[in-house]
Every structure is written in structure tokens, then in C-alpha cells.
Amino acid sequence: MASMGSAAQDDQSQNVPLISGGVGFVTSTNGGNTTYIPVISPLLAAPVGSHILVESRAIILDPFSPNGGGKPGYSGDLFLGLNYLQADFLASRHVTVVAGEFLTPFATYNERLSPIWIGNFQDEPLIASVGTMETGSSVGGMLRGSAFATDHVSADYAVYFSAVSTNQQFTAERASGGRGSLYFPTARFEVGASYGRQLQNVHENFEGFHVWWEPSNTALRLRSEFSKGAHAGGYWVEADYRLSRFKNGESFVGRFEPVFRMQQTFRSRPDSNDGLPGANTQQADFGLDYRLPHEVRINTSYSREFSSTGNRNIWQTGIVYRFLFPTWRGK
Amino acid sequence: MKSSSILLTCLAGAIAILPLCAQQVEGKASNQAPPAQSTQTSPSGDSGRGERVFKQNCSRCHDAPQGFSPRISGTIVRHMRIRASLSESDERAILHFLNP
Numbered sequence: 001m002a003s004m005g006s007a008a009q010d011d012q013s014q015n016v017p018l019i020s021g022g023v024g025f026v027t028s029t030n031g032g033n034t035t036y037i038p039v040i041s042p043l044l045a046a047p048v049g050s051h052i053l054v055e056s057r058a059i060i061l062d063p064f065s066p067n068g069g070g071k072p073g074y075s076g077d078l079f080l081g082l083n084y085l086q087a088d089f090l091a092s093r094h095v096t097v098v099a100g101e102f103l104t105p106f107a108t109y110n111e112r113l114s115p116i117w118i119g120n121f122q123d124e125p126l127i128a129s130v131g132t133m134e135t136g137s138s139v140g141g142m143l144r145g146s147a148f149a150t151d152h153v154s155a156d157y158a159v160y161f162s163a164v165s166t167n168q169q170f171t172a173e174r175a176s177g178g179r180g181s182l183y184f185p186t187a188r189f190e191v192g193a194s195y196g197r198q199l200q201n202v203h204e205n206f207e208g209f210h211v212w213w214e215p216s217n218t219a220l221r222l223r224s225e226f227s228k229g230a231h232a233g234g235y236w237v238e239a240d241y242r243l244s245r246f247k248n249g250e251s252f253v254g255r256f257e258p259v260f261r262m263q264q265t266f267r268s269r270p271d272s273n274d275g276l277p278g279a280n281t282q283q284a285d286f287g288l289d290y291r292l293p294h295e296v297r298i299n300t301s302y303s304r305e306f307s308s309t310g311n312r313n314i315w316q317t318g319i320v321y322r323f324l325f326p327t328w329r330g331k
Numbered sequence: 332m333k334s335s336s337i338l339l340t341c342l343a344g345a346i347a348i349l350p351l352c353a354q355q356v357e358g359k360a361s362n363q364a365p366p367a368q369s370t371q372t373s374p375s376g377d378s379g380r381g382e383r384v385f386k387q388n389c390s391r392c393h394d395a396p397q398g399f400s401p402r403i404s405g406t407i408v409r410h411m412r413i414r415a416s417l418s419e420s421d422e423r424a425i426l427h428f429l430n431p
Contacts, residue, residue, distance in 0.1 A: 013402060014401060014402060014403070014404045014405030014406070014426070014430060015403075015405040015406050015409070016400070016402040016403050016406060017403075017406060018403040018406045018407065045406050045407075045409075045410045046406075047405065047406050047409055053406075053409050053410060053413060055410060055413075088413045090409075090412075090413075093418065093419040096412075096413050098413075111414065112392050112414075113392065117393070118392055118393050144413070144416055145416055146416050146417060146418040146419075146421075148418075149417075149418035149420070149421065154418065156416030157416070158416070181416075185384075185387040185388070188387060188391070212391065214391055221391070291394075293397075294397065295396070295397055322396075324396050324399050324403075324407075325399070325400065325403075326400050326402050326403050
């Protein structure tokens with residue numbers, strides 16, 4: 001047990017609880033209707049001893065849009081929600097036990113790219129709800145960790161079981177599943193597979209497959225996911241290129257980051273609750289992000305969606321500030 | 332839908348050749364102006380490994396935070412170990428890199 005646990009135990013003075021997250025303002029014009037979305041997403045992480053971490057992330061949105069029908073003013077709805085609230089126990093160098101409400105480990109978007117200060121686009125992929133059991137969160141337990149890691153290859157895993165929960169802040173479905181990934185750090189290439197099974201109402205299986213590649217010595221990142229459920233499936237492929245490689249990252253040009261994402265969904269059976277479009281859909285997203293100093297980022301994007309139910313344009317702009325500081329002052 | 336298919340085919344082709352363009356541009360750029368990171372003192376030992384591990388794992392999703400209190404470096408790294416399923420040795424290396 002002496003060798004287990006966090007390296008941070010070497011110096012408890014480095015383990016002050018932190019508050020991080022993002023605050024932003026987003027506009028979205030979808031099919032001619034504009035919505036304004038102020039958003040804040042705080043994250044709390046608090047170590048307890050040398051083996052436990054309690055962490056939580058919430059999101060507060062207040063989307064509002066102009067009243068239609070010639071009425072003056074705006075109307076909107078405030079939304080507060082917990083993304084997760086979990087306790088992590090570093091049981092060994094290969095196993096971390098997670099309990100509470102946690103992000104469902106299926107594919108990569110939900111766990112890695114959903115924070116507003118990380119994602120390149122304001123909108124999540126069309127298939128984001130496949131395999132994440134609709135809410136994106138599970139309530140129960142999870143085992144995860146690094147199965148093995150060398151300088152050339154590493155393997156990680158996550159397996160979970162979720163109970164049904166109808167609590168307003170901890171909504172989850174009875175489900176189980178997991179994900180495994182192989183990562184080759186020298187080539188910066190990752191491949192992984194996910195599986196999920198919904199265990200309430202109609203029992204359904206979900207399968208996912210992801211590939212990430214960041215070619216060495218470039219600023220290019222390629223990410224992709226393919227997910228399939230009982231009623232629908234699809235994929236997304238995203239490429240972004242930081243122009244810091246043309247000049248340095250602090251220059252005017254070097255702060256730009258063009259982004260492109262291609263998405264497609266396939267509907268096999270109607271299901272109004274699975275979160276995917278009702279008909280086969282193709283969507284191309286073109287983005288241009290700009291990284292200002294002091295952790296501020298401007299995101300802009302244009303999307304063209306093609307569907308048998310009608311084509312449409314989606315324009316989005318946003319500014320996000322990422323914050324990170326200790327929960328209290330120290331010496 | 333025919334025009335959309337043509338558009339999507341063109342875009343898929345563009346994605347396919349992006350890595351080649353990126354490699355070539357990078358090759359030229361490295362001859363003209365080195366990346367910002369390489370202007371720093373050449374890292375060595377644990378710190379060098381920590382920087383490499385950080386680039387190979389954390390930087391895949393996000394940039395390094397621009398300055399933070401050393402008192403939360405252990406918390407940051409423990410959070411990342413769990414989120415990114417890092418190994419214990421990688422966790423130690425990144426902690427040393429963030430807080431040498």
C-alpha cells in the first residue's frame with residue numbers, strides 16, 4: 001500500500017482544493033432563430049488524504065431569445081444542473097474506484113471534450129447521446145485506470161454500473177458498460193472501443209469506436225468517433241490545426257485555430273427520445289477559434305445541415321474564459 | 332442532396348490531405364522559427380519526461396493552464412490522473428513538470 005496512491009502525497013502543500021471551470025456567452029442562430037446563452041460551468045476538485053479526490057462539475061445556463069409573433073422583448077429559462085459529483089479512491093496503481101454521479105464512459109466526447117473551455121465547437125456532436133444513456137451521467141460505481149503503460153504503448157479501461165435515478169439533479173438510467181483504449185504515445189495514435197447496455201425498459205446495446213491521431217511535430221489534431229445504438233447511429237470526424245506552427249503561439253496569426261467537423265447520422269427506427277435527428281442527417285461544421293491571452297477563447301462556426309426534413313444553416317459565436325484558482329488563500 | 336454529396340466528398344478529400352500539408356508546413360516552419368517551447372531551456376531528467384508526458388496526454392485535449400498557484404498542482408495532477416487514466420509514474424512526472 002505504501003507505493004500506491006497519488007504522487008501528490010509527497011507534498012500535501014500542493015493539494016489545496018481548487019475551483020476551475022469556464023464562463024462564457026454564446027449566440028446560436030439555427031434556421032434563422034437566434035438564441036443567446038450566458039453560461040457558467042464551475043468545477044470543484046478537493047483531495048482528501050492521499051488517496052481520495054472529490055470532484056464535481058455543474059452547469060448554469062440562461063438561454064434567451066427574442067419573442068416571436070411581433071411581441072417585444074425576450075424570453076428564456078434558467079437551467080441549473082450537475083454534470084457529475086463523484087468520489088474517487090485510488091485503490092492501486094491500476095485501479096481507481098469511483099462512486100457517485102459520474103460522466104458515462106462511452107467513446108471520448110462526453111468525458112474529454114464536453115467542458116465548455118475545451119470543446120472546439122459550441123454544439124456537441126449529433127451522436128453525443130448514443131451510448132451515454134441520454135443524460136450523459138450515471139449514478140453508481142465505476143472502476144477505471146491504467147491497465148499498463150510503457151513509453152511506447154498504454155492501455156486504459158473504464159467499466160461501470162448505473163442504477164436508475166429520477167432525482168432532478170441525479171437523473172440516470174439503469175445501465176452498464178465500459179470503454180477500453182490503446183494509446184501509442186510516440187505516434188500519438190489512439191484507438192478504442194466502447195460498449196453500453198441499457199437495463200431498464202427496453203434493453204438495448206450500444207457500441208462505439210474511436211480513433212484519435214495527432215501527427216508528431218505538427219499542430220494538427222484528428223479525432224473521430226463512430227457510435228451505434230438500436231435505433232440510430234453515426235459518426236463524427238474533427239480536424240483542427242493551430243496556426244502557432246506558422247508563427248509562435250503568442251503571435252496574432254499563431255492564435256488562430258481553424259476547425260472542421262464532418263458528421264453523419266443514420267436512423268433505422270424512429271425514437272423520439274434518443275436525442276438524434278429524426279431522419280438521416282449530414283452536417284459539415286466549419287469553425288475558426290481564436291485564443292486570446294489570459295485563458296480567453298473566441299469560438300465561431302458555421303454549419304450546414306442536410307436532411308430529408310430540410311436543410312438549414314447554423315451560425316454560432318461564443319467567448320469563453322477559463323478560470324483556475326485555489327479555494328482559499330495560503331501562505 | 333446531390334450537391335450536398337459532392338460537397339461532402341470534397342471535404343472528406345480535404346481532410347485526407349490535411350496531414351500531408353501539415354507535415355510539409357511543419358518541416359518548413361522548423362527551419363525558419365522554432366516552436367515557442369524549444370526556445371526554453373532544454374528540459375532534462377524528470378522534468379523533461381514530465382513535459383513529454385504532458386504533451387502526449389494532457390495537450391491532446393487542452394492547453395496547459397497559464398499560470399496557477401503551486402499549491403494546487405497536486406490537485407490538478409490527481410484530477411488528470413483519474414480523468415485521463417494516467418499511470419502513477421506519468422502522474423509523478425507531470426507533477427514534477429508543473430511544479431519542479
